[in-house]
Amino acid sequence: MHSSTPPKNNTRSFSTWHRLLDWAQEHYRYRTFAKDAQIPTRSGLLYLVQRGTIRLNGSAETEPPAYPHQNITPAEFQLQGGDETFLGFVGAGQPFEIVDRSPFTLQAFAHTDNTSIFWMYWHDLENFPSFRREILDSFRYQHQRKLLWLNTLGQRHTIERLLGYLTLLIEEFGEPCKEGYFLPFPLTHAQIASAIGTTRVTVTRLMKELREERKAILIKEDNLICLLSPSQPE
Missing domain, CATH: 1.10.10.10 (Winged helix-like DNA-binding domain superfamily/Winged helix DNA-binding domain)
Structure with a gap:
């Protein structure tokens, strides 16, 4: 294993995380999803993975093809890889957001069973100033990983x-x-x-x-x- 392996998210204090979970549950912003369930998301919200793993997919705005002899739902079409690009994962303790950029659509799915997330508006972070800094650091880290990913995809x-x-x-x-x-x-x-x-x-x-x-x-x-x-x- 390379030395660049990031440490597990042990820096977040238990008390801060407990406060966030309590806040999310009090405001009905906490949900648990079964494996492969699509996460209902919208632009402008900040999502945090409390447990499990999120799978991110990107696709163009096209409809699934009609199969006259098969009863295939749009969700099943997505799971079979129809017109979608797999973009990566978001693990427990990490944030993500979905930004709409027509004609492309980003979607989030629970990759593992019992995946739990909660969500908030960005201005809600004003109530948790230290956590806001942590979120920004996490997005900065994700950006650095994306640069490594792009470099990998550039291999001949x-x-x-x-x-x-x-x-x-x-x-x-x-x-x-x-x-x-x-x-x-x-x-x-x-x-x-x-x-x-x-x-x-x-x-x-x-x-x-x-x-x-x-x-x-x-x-x-x-x-x-x-x-x-x-x-x-x-």
């Missing part, structure tokens, strides 16, 4: 984009295991393909190469991706 070879992308994800969200660090939630080949600009078939082939030839990753139980430590054999 798809396998380097793939490995760089997995490395960035596991650096940010990974948990230690005996082989190295692993992503604690599943990620489909279709979602990876959407993120790095290739096809699902290509990702499947290159994942096999990373496992069998480069010995860079392994797949743990429940299809969790593990990035092997340099000194660890597969």
Whole structure:
């Protein structure tokens, strides 16, 4: 694991977080979502992940195609990757916001079960001045990670984009295991393909190469991706 791995969010005081949760519940701004449920969002609000993981997708304003022989809902169409780009994750303790930029639409989904969020207006942060500074620092960190992501996507070879992308994800969200660090939630080949600009078939082939030839990753139980430590054999 690289030394750039960010520390877990241990700096926020328990008392501040407890006050925020109490405030959100008192104002009916706290909800828990099942896996793959879409989060109702609107521009101008600040969202904070209290538990679980949020998946961000971007799409153009197009309607799902009509399937005369299949009863496919818009949500199922999104889960199958129709006309959507996977943009990344927001983990517990992190903020996010959805900004409307027609004709593009950003959407948030609960990537794991029992994902809880609460939301507020930006001016509500005036009641929590120290937390406001923390939110701005978190967005600044997210911006720096996006620059690294863009640099990774600029790699000429798809396998380097793939490995760089997995490395960035596991650096940010990974948990230690005996082989190295692993992503604690599943990620489909279709979602990876959407993120790095290739096809699902290509990702499947290159994942096999990373496992069998480069010995860079392994797949743990429940299809969790593990990035092997340099000194660890597969």
